Amino acid sequence: MADSKSKSRPGTGITDQEALDFHKNGRPGKLEINPTKPMATQRDLSLAYSPGVAVPVKAIAADPATAYDYTSRGNMVAVISNGTAILGLGNLGALASKPVMEGKSVLFKRFADVDSIDLEIDTENVDEFINCVRYLGPSFGGINLEDIKAPDCFIIEQRLRELMDIPVFHDDQHGTAIIAAAGLINALELTGRDLKTTKLVCNGAGAAAIACIELIKSMGFAPDNMVLCDTKGVIYQGRSEGMNQWKSAHAVKTDKRTLAEAMKGADVVFGLSQKGAFSEDMIRSMADRPIIFAMANPDPEITPEEVARIRDDAIMATGRSDYPNQVNNVLGFPYIFRGALDVRATTINDEMKIAAVNALASLAREDVPDDVVAAYQGARPRFGAQYIIPVPFDPRLISAIPVAVAKAAIESGVARREIADMAAYARELSARRDPIASTLAQLYERVRRHQKRIVFAEAEEEQVMRAALSYANQGLGTAILLGREDLIQATAERAGIDLNRPGLEIVNARISKRGDAYIDYLYARLQRQGYLHRDVTRLIHNDRNHFAACMVALGDADGMVTGVTRNYSTALGDVRRCIDAKPGHRVIGISIVLARGRTVFVADTAVHDMPTSEELADIAEEAAGFARRMGYEPRVAMLAYSTFGHPPGERSERVREAVNILDKRYVNFEFDGEMAADVALDRKLMENLYPFSRLSGPANVLVMPAFHSAAISTKMLQELGGSTVIGPLLVGLDKPVQITSMGAKDSDIVNMAAIAAYGAGS
């Protein structure tokens, strides 16, 4: 039977089961460790381990600073928790905090290329915790404390800062405070308020809350205009119940005793407490144009929908990614540590925090340039009530925040390394980001706004059904499940999936009223290619790919996804019988390879076996157009085993000729060749040996000389090189169809469905 695990969590588009599967599938968890040096030969071993390793050991013993040169310390941060305040879920213990800590580690890597490991310490004793961490200094360039409850976190952080000579930063305190302060500055500006006269209520008096109010007081907020509340109500001078020295420091003289009383007439409210802590009446009682930051995770103190029902003049922010204005420390900790590590800072001080606040606040006021629009779901946001703070996928964060933090560290004297050329540093930082994730995020968002009907041709398969459900749950459109009802129902029962929800439709090819129209359409196409009417009838009644492709061809569905049960070329043949190439285009397969922070488009990985020169030139044009649509300025390398004529060989001539054809077509993108893959990808090699090359940087589109080299190299990269490969994506068809690999996972199938929907003109 279907259970709650198949129901989407409100507002998120994900089910509990999906969250569990995401963490469980493949290698459990979200993190693994990979070596950065070869470990293949006897010589490698002698260098990496005994005897070679003794040399850096002695060097570090003689000069500890060289540990930054010879070990991973300088780019390594520990995320450490005891699980006493996991998000807003409370004290669930060290072990239960591990998914969050692994998540923070992954975000360090994803957003700022900082290596990170999570350490969960199983004690609630403050001294034991401090003793456990204080000796770990040699291993790390920084310590990120996470989800430790107040007031223990204040003592722990303070003591560790005194004991350790690397940055110790409690993210829930300072990370949150930095982002909230940046959002507040901008919200005050938009509502024409002055920091010195604004009245603020902060609900919650724990780690995040105390740090937030301390930071904004240090920026000039009047202490008397701020009321702090906790589970016992207002923290007033003279209160004795549930107090500690950190709360006392912010107690005010007031006769208000409850949160409801405090919120009456308030300009701003910060929620750093728990789900549902704000009532509609409280929100109603606030001043005009109220500023509401409901930051509890995973569920805010009040939702934007609830606020919108009560009033339309609020500036509303939450800690979540699925609403506008995400005030969440993910906007801070990766970049703050990036800047601190790059100057080998001994600490993260107030100057560095305020520099981060200002950098973040100003970024939201800047015009969003074209190449950043992708991160904003394809729409260009303008500084305003719905956009007071950048989104986590904003590619400008990686250069703006670390530069500001590094500068502040140098100027305030806590840097152990200077950066002479800040502009070069900013460029280096930009090169660390990988734009594909923001491109995919944009793609999903566009599909969400222009929902499409996608037919899942193999819906009797469990992973396809899960993908269809996820497609509907994520609000991407309607998922059409093609298959026999009884089998679909049986699979759904087995998988615990509830099919009775909006956004899912079942279509049975055998009894569909549209069958005759599809037969007529297909017979007209195939009658002169050896197909009898009865052959076509059989194809439509018995073959899901033909039926689904005809649905798309005749407009009954906007796009199609298939491939789980049949090999690629068979599925492609089925589809091509029903759908032609777009006029003036060539159908090709493109694989997106994400490897070590780089994204490369490889073509043709699906269709042309041994392309002619003319076909290679077409493939280059299709691939360059696709790369551009995905937000990249294409630099196309026409690959071969030789480079610019050496070693000579007949096979490379075909590729050379393709370059000549592109020259004659006056295409509007950079291309060159023939060249070997190492020359195409290694800028230095290209500059040193072939300074005449017309590519202005390493290639990001690789046109392979033949299908076998394309398929072999992408599969090898995936299996041996640890790369992520998306695709092959079918490009150039007149209607959007995507074919997955056989046995693809549900998440891959949803990606393909979203890409098909995008291709349908989302």
Ligand SMILES: NC(=O)C1=CN([C@@H]2O[C@H](COP(=O)(O)OP(=O)(O)OC[C@H]3O[C@@H](n4cnc5c(N)ncnc54)[C@H](OP(=O)(O)O)[C@@H]3O)[C@@H](O)[C@H]2O)C=CC1
């Ligand atoms: N958006 C973001 O980036 C971040 C959000 N947060 C969120 O802030 C919240 C607090 O986290 P953190 O400070 O680390 O936790 P702590 O355990 O340190 O503090 C929790 C505080 O919330 C108070 N509290 C709990 N429930 C209520 C309630 N119903 N009404 C009033 N006060 C309440 C507690 O009161 P008492 O002192 O009386 O026990 C305590 O002061 C969590 O929901 C967390 O997810 C935290 C960090 C970052």
Ligand SMILES: CC(=O)C(=O)O
């Ligand atoms: C975001 C975060 O760190 C928290 O909610 O605890």
Ligand SMILES: [Mg+2]
């Ligand atoms: Mg936290």
